[in-house]
Amino acid sequence: MEPLIREGKITHAGSGNFAGWHVATAQSAAASRFGRIWGRSVEVPA
Numbered sequence: 001m002e003p004l005i006r007e008g009k010i011t012h013a014g015s016g017n018f019a020g021w022h023v024a025t026a027q028s029a030a031a032s033r034f035g036r037i038w039g040r041s042v043e044v045p046a
Contacts, residue, residue, distance in 0.1 A: 004010045 001010065001013070
């Protein structure tokens with residue numbers, strides 16, 4: 001995904017309507033299975 005960001009093909013990515021703990025659990029599972037994963041966490045003001 002990082003190459004696509006550098007090329008300007010992705011400007012915003014999101015996780016939709018998932019709760020923060022769902023995203024954190026999925027990232028943790030992916031990291032333990034695949035090693036380092038791409039991801040940044042940003043909180044959007046309500």
